[in-house]
Amino acid sequence: MSQPRLLDRRLLLGAGAAAAGLWMTACTDGRLPEYSLGAGEPGGFFNEFTALLANTVDTADADFRLIPRPSAGTAENLELLRNGAVDLALALGDAAVAAPGGLQSIGRLYQNYFQLVVPAESSIHGMSELKGKAVSLGPDNSGTQFTGLRILEASGLTTSDIIMHPVALTDVTAAMARGEIQAAMFAGGIPVLAVDPQASPQGSSAIRLIDLSAEQRVLSERFGGVYAAADIPAGIYGSSAGVGTIGVASLLLARPDVPASVVGRIVEILVTRAADLIPAGALGAQYLDARSLISTSGIPLHPGAAAAYRRLHG
Template sequence: MNHPRLLDRRLFLGAGVAAASGLLLAACTEGKPPEYLLGTGETGGFFNEFAALLARTVETAGASFRLVPRPSAGTAENLQLLRAGAVNLALALADAAAAAPEGLESVGRLYQNYFQLAVPAGSPIRAMSELKGHVVSLGPDNSGTQFTGLRILEASGLTPRDITLRPVPLTEVTGAMGRGEIQAALFAGGFPVLAVDPDSGPRGSTAIRLIDLSAEQKVLRGRFGEVYMAANIPAGVYGSAAEVGTIGVASLLLARPDVPASAVGSIVEILVARAAELIPAGALGAQYLDARSLISTSGIGLHPGAAAAYRRLHG
């Protein structure tokens, strides 16, 4: 399989993106509240689950508008859609957003995502540098996981030419490993990621083991700064006997500048006041919905509606 070109800044500037429905700003009809499209992620993933919870909470909170989740491949596609006006809001990993922040405005920082590199439990592979010559999934094409995965790969001393890159949907990862189609897969979320956990995933899921990414985290932090945080997956997750070092990257909720300040402010108030309703099952141990972390948006400036809401709430 041909290796896709390493993602670069041009991917995030939205060049050539076709917005099939044009600029989608608060589409509404008489008697129906405005609707804002929210770019999410792949089925079974953290972004998809969080977006569904947020949309439901916006409705139950009695907001004057509705959020409509719009599935996507993830961060990279979401940034394209946001810039093209095909969605009004979007979820994105902070490192990919920070790589090209032009035109982006943040509603708030949400959860920390834990990057997890898995191999079959019986695999002899013990380090990312040992993936040379193997078939590996670094997440779906056009996803933030792949963006970060390529950076992690290079931090290990490898290049995309050293592996056969085969993107596999999250819900098919363990099956692909069991059939020998891939020898390793990178994914991100809380812990465990339910779609790949043998205890909660599809029947007959392949048992997995995580690879320590502590060395790669140090390299990435040295190159790109605090957006790459040291993190750990506790013992017992996926049946592991010991804690595993990994890489933490925050997720951001972004909005187009033309989304009304009142709507963005209402979302902020919901994030603060109804945080307990917004914890995906896959976000165990990764709760970041509080005032101190919400405004830590990795250099992406706050939407005016968000900034005003934080001032009202916390002075």
Template sequence: MTGRAPRLSRRALLGAAALSAVPLAAGCTAGATDPIVLAAGEPGGFYVEFAELLAAAVARGGMPATVAGTGGSVDNIALVRDGRAALGLALTDMAVAARRGEPPFDAAVPLLAIGRVYENYMQLVVRAEDPAAGTADLAGRPVSLGAVGSGAAVFGDRLLAVAGIGARVAHRPLRDAAHALEDGGTDALLWSGGVPTPALAELAARRPVRLLPLVEHLPALRAAHGGVYGPVTVPAGAYGVAAPVPTVGVANLLVCRPDLAAPTADAVARTLVAAAPDLVPRSAVGTQYLDQRSLIGTGDVPLHPGAAAAYRELHG
């Protein structure tokens, strides 16, 4: 997505996990009572699941943390920017846009990253019986392109632009969009998240759905917006779909402001390494979460110095 990250051996990973248990507590502020806030996302998506697991992991290490529900990446960046959250989950394309002051941001936000935490799959969902074979077949039809404040909403606008089509666009939260698709209130919904996303799996259990391939739009997306997008494949069996579906992926980053205390950044980075097996939501398929080979591969969003120092110590 943002370039191939340095590979870490399994031996190095296990060694890092052993080394990190003690420094986590040491990296926290003694006597601190106010929990750090982690801006997450919508109910029914992996942002919240991952954030809750991470908050529990850093709390076990001595640093209280709480999770804030939001609309998604754009909201999370705003909360971090304004100092209302110490950490936030954000799609790489939205983090890069924020740093550059590009839409949907009206001024540059000097974000840094704690790590690249997992892969997001752009999932354009239709009812199984819908005749649409691709994005072009949605022209003029009602579609939900992600909640207001989400990275999916911005990506949806970018997708329609490069596809050269117009649609009757609504911006619904994920669960509302899923019910609208089920009830015929919309013909498609766009979601950016892990596979399978719980709310979509629940929808698929109630009525058959399928995904439209999006990879044909990748060259145009990269030409317009850079290398933040890449090819990924939703595996066969996800949501009951028999065949794999090629789509577009974008990495998810854990971001912060430059003034985040170095001990806090250090502690969270060590937790991402030490607690990696415990940070994978139970319903996740494959290895899209916390791939230790790509944790430091944050692309155009630099690592926070505290996190970078922790990774250097743990991995050399």
């Protein structure tokens, strides 16, 4: 990942003054100030959640707007934040903790379930059987791929043992049906509608989940509680039995220079409008749990968020 350019102090001050001037202009001509929000790929939870959050901010009569910016996901969002290309963004907790880079958190949103699927009729029943197979661990420059590579290593495999073949989330089942890949990993709630044959039967093929319990135990030993044990119940994607998997928190992050008033208002919306922020079909537990919003995997809270939580919960 490239490092942000070091800016001449005079240029930085000039840019800050220009930004402040634009903000004042927006306020005086009736337009609300806008803050960009790093999202995710089409069909994914990040993309759905940021759209819901932006709409809820609008309907909550906040004195600002959030503008979602599509991205490949966590890794790109972290880069965009560090380079100042976005003001806020979603990211998986493990990747954020690995390289916090001075970022601050607004809150822990929900638990992502990592899901490894194969065609229903596949002979693959464990990670070790992926050797020599074409596998998607998520799009390049995504948080799914970051974690997927760690899961691969935890299983005893390396990238040289598989054929890396990244595909978009919306193309997973079609790519399997075409024989391009024999397995795919993705993350989100349960189910992820973009790959659920029951939700989109046209052009979809039956899929089966692979248990990741053993890999979760290895990752937990190596990296701690950022990788939680989680269960996917029977019935998801038409499965007849539940499987164990890996849970990773999703964090809403902000640059330190985002105003405390903006961050505080977002926290209020997360707490009071949680029901409006759940993507369709989400069955995942711990979604916008008020008790866990401040459990940000060691990423410090933005001062505006900390103050808001104190106001709301004492």
